[in-house]
Amino acid sequence: MPSFTKSAAILLGLVAGRVACSKDRCTSFATSISIPNTKIIAHNYLPNGTSIFLPGTAESCYGPDPTANATANLCRLALVVSTSSSSKVQVEAWLPDPQSWNGRLLATGDGGIGGCIDYVTMQNGAELGFAAFGTNAGHNGSVGYEFFLNKPQVINDFGHRAIHVEAEVGKELVRQYYRTKATKNYYAGCSTGGRQGFQNAYLYPEDFDGLLLGSPAIDWLHVVASKGIIARRIGWPHLDSPAYIRPEQWAAIVEAQIRQLDPLDGVVDGIIDEPTKLRFDPESLVCGTGALNSSMCLSPLQVESVRRAYEPIASASGQIVYPAFELGSNTDVFSANQENGTAQLGYTTLQDFWRGAVYNNSNWTPDHFRVSDMDFALRINPGQVNADDTDLSRFYRRGGKIMSYHGRNDETVTSALSEQFFAGVQRALHLSLDEIHDFYRLFFIPGLHHCSGGPGAWSIGNVLLYPYDKRLLDPEHNALVALVEWVEKGRTPKTLIGTKYENDDVGGTILGQRTYCPYPMVSKWNGVGDTRLATSWKCIFPGR
């Protein structure tokens, strides 16, 4: 017992000494940093487990009392970087103690219309030992338009600049704090964060060695505009129109799609594996067929509305510019469109962006949204927000790696967009499948909603979700770990195993697992094993 006490005391003394030393180091660092155009607005040393209060964070980001958790002993800094005379980007830095730093940098992206630092992914990063960074993309808050109104430089930050600024400032902070460069630089983002990552690879290919890009909203203006186009196709905002489909009808329509289409993939599990390959005939739901009861069934005019809702979107010149809405997915983005009997789109990004950045008009509403409103936005492309450039040759040539995933049950960004983009990159770079797989792998996850959630075994170490399952922090089950192994050890991610938890409580009781495959391979049940076991699913080329 005495020796135990003694060594514990020595250990505690050492730890206390180390904390004090790191704390001093953090303080003197924060007061001595010199990075052009950069101002420190907050700094503190936070022992692992401390709650980080985040005053000044917009309520639309994390509610009224935002906090994050220090997931390592951290030197935390909040900085504001001027990006022009009329714009500034906030950057957050979490620097683990030198002895627990894994030598790497992890930058993170944003969601929706930006304006919120991704503390969620930063928590995962710092816990794994990364120097973790985040940015608000140049404005505060995830709803609203005033921050963009007549502020083209603020739109530039959101559109294409903030991640590059985060990368440059992040690298410099790492160099000054640890007195060495990071061995490798990574980026992780989902949705808008996925768009930012692809765009960064195109514009600033030297920023990162590896990108983890979930559910990417690559063709952002079409993604956002599509919600207005589809709402109009179902009769909105004319709630009394005989062609209009009421919000409560949509759940029944989607359920009917799943009943019809789910069995075609060979496993009846409520999941349509490959919705982009299927067609759905709404005629089957017309009143009188008995498919839906009298309060949910469709009139002939409504059948036409539903049919149009699932057609791809074309520009005024007739060119298809955005794929069809995902069959079997929740339709709220266009069907949650009334409040107390008044037409109002629940999906606010359309009104916000067209008000603040496209038409510069505070009174604009999407009530009369038309294809010409979409085409106009594409023509001016505010802040270069659309990131559909497929020529990633510079990122390819520098040896960068892209690990991407996309849910096949994505209501916000249809997964066909990722298929098209992958094919576009392959064409632009003239690569064989083996060659493109050498730097860019895309995993489709049937039964994954937008970024996280859904009926499938969707948990793969998703961006924007904390915490990771500590039992599954390996390259087979965690996409970020897989990316690091790929970049640093050349270990190619051949599959990715997704996990389904009871109540979707990541890290809790595991209900089942499934193996996912790099596109164009698909995950197929082997026909004999328990469908809840990853080993019962194999990767095959479709049609073979």
Ligand SMILES: *[C@@H]1O[C@H](CO)[C@@H](O)[C@H](O)[C@H]1NC(C)=O
């Ligand atoms: C965003 O909030 C931070 C913290 O309160 C503040 O320092 C910064 O100036 C704000 N940015 C903008 C563009 O208003």
Ligand SMILES: *[C@@H]1O[C@H](CO)[C@@H](O)[C@H](O)[C@H]1NC(C)=O
């Ligand atoms: C609105 O302002 C943005 C820059 O803030 C500009 O690119 C765009 O052309 C303007 N739109 C109109 C309709 O003038």
Ligand SMILES: *[C@@H]1O[C@H](CO)[C@@H](O)[C@H](O)[C@H]1NC(C)=O
């Ligand atoms: C009609 O079907 C829906 C589900 O599709 C159900 O919620 C509703 O209760 C049913 N209404 C009647 C009158 O049976």
Ligand SMILES: *[C@@H]1O[C@H](CO)[C@@H](O)[C@H](O)[C@H]1NC(C)=O
């Ligand atoms: C709708 O009604 C609810 C409850 O009466 C109210 O809280 C809400 O503010 C109303 N919304 C609008 C847009 O009027």
